[in-house]
Amino acid sequence: MRPEALGVIGLGAIGGSVAWGASVAGVRRVIGYSPLPAETVAAAKAGAVTEVAQSVRQVMKQSEMVVIAAPPAATLTLLATIAPDLLSRGVLCTDVSSVKSPVVTEAARLRLGELFAGSHPLAGTHQSGFDAARSDRFVGAVVYVTPTPTGAQGALEVADFWQGVLKATPVTIDAEVHDRMLAWTSHLPQVTASALAAALARTGPPGVTYGSGARDTTRLAASSVEMWRDILLLNRDAVLVTLDGLEDQIGVLRQALVARDEAAVAAWLEAGAAWRRGLGE
Amino acid sequence: MRPEALGVIGLGAIGGSVAWGASVAGVRRVIGYSPLPAETVAAAKAGAVTEVAQSVRQVMKQSEMVVIAAPPAATLTLLATIAPDLLSRGVLCTDVSSVKSPVVTEAARLRLGELFAGSHPLAGTHQSGFDAARSDRFVGAVVYVTPTPTGAQGALEVADFWQGVLKATPVTIDAEVHDRMLAWTSHLPQVTASALAAALARTGPPGVTYGSGARDTTRLAASSVEMWRDILLLNRDAVLVTLDGLEDQIGVLRQALVARDEAAVAAWLEAGAAWRRGLGE
Numbered sequence: 001m002r003p004e005a006l007g008v009i010g011l012g013a014i015g016g017s018v019a020w021g022a023s024v025a026g027v028r029r030v031i032g033y034s035p036l037p038a039e040t041v042a043a044a045k046a047g048a049v050t051e052v053a054q055s056v057r058q059v060m061k062q063s064e065m066v067v068i069a070a071p072p073a074a075t076l077t078l079l080a081t082i083a084p085d086l087l088s089r090g091v092l093c094t095d096v097s098s099v100k101s102p103v104v105t106e107a108a109r110l111r112l113g114e115l116f117a118g119s120h121p122l123a124g125t126h127q128s129g130f131d132a133a134r135s136d137r138f139v140g141a142v143v144y145v146t147p148t149p150t151g152a153q154g155a156l157e158v159a160d161f162w163q164g165v166l167k168a169t170p171v172t173i174d175a176e177v178h179d180r181m182l183a184w185t186s187h188l189p190q191v192t193a194s195a196l197a198a199a200l201a202r203t204g205p206p207g208v209t210y211g212s213g214a215r216d217t218t219r220l221a222a223s224s225v226e227m228w229r230d231i232l233l234l235n236r237d238a239v240l241v242t243l244d245g246l247e248d249q250i251g252v253l254r255q256a257l258v259a260r261d262e263a264a265v266a267a268w269l270e271a272g273a274a275w276r277r278g279l280g281e
Numbered sequence: 282m283r284p285e286a287l288g289v290i291g292l293g294a295i296g297g298s299v300a301w302g303a304s305v306a307g308v309r310r311v312i313g314y315s316p317l318p319a320e321t322v323a324a325a326k327a328g329a330v331t332e333v334a335q336s337v338r339q340v341m342k343q344s345e346m347v348v349i350a351a352p353p354a355a356t357l358t359l360l361a362t363i364a365p366d367l368l369s370r371g372v373l374c375t376d377v378s379s380v381k382s383p384v385v386t387e388a389a390r391l392r393l394g395e396l397f398a399g400s401h402p403l404a405g406t407h408q409s410g411f412d413a414a415r416s417d418r419f420v421g422a423v424v425y426v427t428p429t430p431t432g433a434q435g436a437l438e439v440a441d442f443w444q445g446v447l448k449a450t451p452v453t454i455d456a457e458v459h460d461r462m463l464a465w466t467s468h469l470p471q472v473t474a475s476a477l478a479a480a481l482a483r484t485g486p487p488g489v490t491y492g493s494g495a496r497d498t499t500r501l502a503a504s505s506v507e508m509w510r511d512i513l514l515l516n517r518d519a520v521l522v523t524l525d526g527l528e529d530q531i532g533v534l535r536q537a538l539v540a541r542d543e544a545a546v547a548a549w550l551e552a553g554a555a556w557r558r559g560l561g562e
Contacts, residue, residue: 122492142490184485189495192477195530196470197553203526204465209423210560211403213504214470216497221550221557223494229547236538243535245484247528249476254524257517266510269502272478276502279491 001092001157002164005029007063009056009078011036011043013125014096015069016133020048021166024135033059034130042130060085065092065161067119072097072230076106083110094119094158098182098227099234100146100175108148117155118146118175120182121168126223138168146175183238184245190220190228191239192246197221282373282438283445286310288344290337290359292317292324294406295377296350297414301329302447305416314340315411323411341366346373346442348400353378353511357387364391375400375439379463379508380515381427381456389429398436399427399456401463402449407504419449427456464519465526471501471509472520473527478502 006027008019011034020043023030032049033056034040043049053059059066060082068078075095086093093116095103100118107116123141125132143162147155159170173181197218232239249268256264287308289300292315301324304311313330314337315321324330334340340347341363349359356376367374374397376384381399388397404422406413424443428436440451454462478499513520530549537545 122490124492124494126494181486181489184481185489185491185495188480189477189498191531191534192473193494193498193557194550194553195527195534196473197557198530198533198549199469199523199526200465201552201556202530203523205462208462208466209403210466211405213405213407213474213501214466215560215562216500217470217474218553218557218560219497220494221553223554225547225550225554228550229543232534232538232546233541233543236541240535240538242480242484243531245480246476247531249479249483250472250524250528250531252479253472253476253513254521257513257521257524260514260517262510262514265513266506268479269475269506269509269513271482272475272499272502273504273506275482276474276478276499279496279499281496 001065001161003027003063003065003161005031005062005064007031007033007053007059007066008049008069009033009059009066010069011039011048011130011133012069013128013130013132014121015067016043016048016130017123017135017137018067018069018096018166019043020046020133020135021138023048023050025165027165029062031059031062039130043133048133048135056082060091063091068093068095071224071227072099072102072234075103079103079106080110083112086112086115091115092154092157094161096121098124098186098231099179100144101179102234104146104148104175113148113150114154116148117151117158119158119162120144120146120178121162126220128224128227138162138166141168143168143170144178145170145172146178147172179235180238183235183242187231187235187239188242188246190223191232191243193218193220282346282442284308284344284346284442286312286343286345288312288314288334288340288347289330289350290314290340290347291350292320292329292411292414293350294409294411294413295402296348297324297329297411298404298416298418299348299350299377299447300324301327301414301416302419304329304331306446308446310343312340312343320411324414329411329414329416337363341372344372349374349376352505352508353380353383353515356384360384360387361391364393367393367396372396373435373438375442377402379405379467379512380460381425382460383515385427385429385456389431394429394431395435397429398432398439400439400443401425401427401459402443407501409505409508419443419447422449424449424451425459426451426453427459428453460516461519464516464523468512468516468520469523469527471504472513472524474499474501
């Protein structure tokens, strides 16, 4: 779908990029709303939006399609708030949160059916706020699209929006499969980086120099706390399974070190090295 | 010290950079040896060495100062092999391995005293081999220099080599203090990246897309297996202490998730986020 009037609720790194990309792609009206006045001003100055709304209600009055770009828990609240407007005016809606099953379940409960499909663009950054928005953030990026149980057509329209307007590569996937997969590919890396950073903060030596390796490995730890709190709690069961997987591996190394088992330490390192080399830079 | 003839044993990412930097800095003779013929050829072609030696023995006959640039366990073996030559000709020697206490202890046992000081340049890379060598790798880089118990003067000369010839910033430090510090700042990040990579390799879903976050967090896992096997085993006790620190933090998150304690999850994430933001990009 290529809307004439697109509403974007939330103008941070992702919402700001959706609005900006749509403006650049020639969507006639891009109506932005952010609860943070500074973000609204920055988005307007950059030309990322064509109009600034003063409230979610005002966005809903004018938009043909709405993108909710808020942290996951706020996304659930907003969806319930705007559901009556979506239903009464037949407005298509999507969101951009990293956890999809709770959002799709809530959309189904609100009987949005064809009017909602979840989205998760793989174009995140550990930076947050409109400063991290880019008009071309989604060009070529994979965007997972998760239909409601009765929303195959809505998912097609949402996928068409990502592809046609923002030049992304939409991939339709079941919300629960998505969440279990992302627990490994995204949530576990985040937790690992945060755990290392927390360990260094709490127990590491003070006033020391960190090289590029430690910086790379902990970079994700600087991500939005609010967003990740929501993601980890909403995808709790799948995340706990991945924590088992990580702790198992630390245990394998610990045992090999305690036994001074050279071959076992090397085999353990090799498993990770082979996998990482296969991933490319 | 600015030698007229510098011997470099090992021409990988670090040894190749030492040789190349010295050649560029105008050291008259840079005599390189590598057990890998391809690396010797690449170093000679690049002009990183002025002469190629066919054996360690040949390096020892001609050099005024020798840099051992091998994995940690091989460094210990090489040091014992060349100690008689170092002593008989009064040649200054250093190494570049990431674990310093075993090397300094071995040098003391071999009665090298003033003729040896350990070095650890903080200019590593997850890449290995001469392809990753750079003539300016050490410019501005911190290089830890660790004296033997009777080697204060030798450490000054080694520090002077790093600073005067390779434009690095030498920092003299006790070897044991160095190893405990590096267990946190370097060895734990390596182990964390390898554990995450091993978990994803073993238990993660096949054929999925990884974003920049997972790539950053696992980048170190591609590092040299042989080198890291040696480092982890030679610094075993300190590394095991850091594993406790990491596992404690994973445990804190696990408990907060199991209890669905929003505030605790947020506080845990915030500890890592604050630390990482303080580190800068």
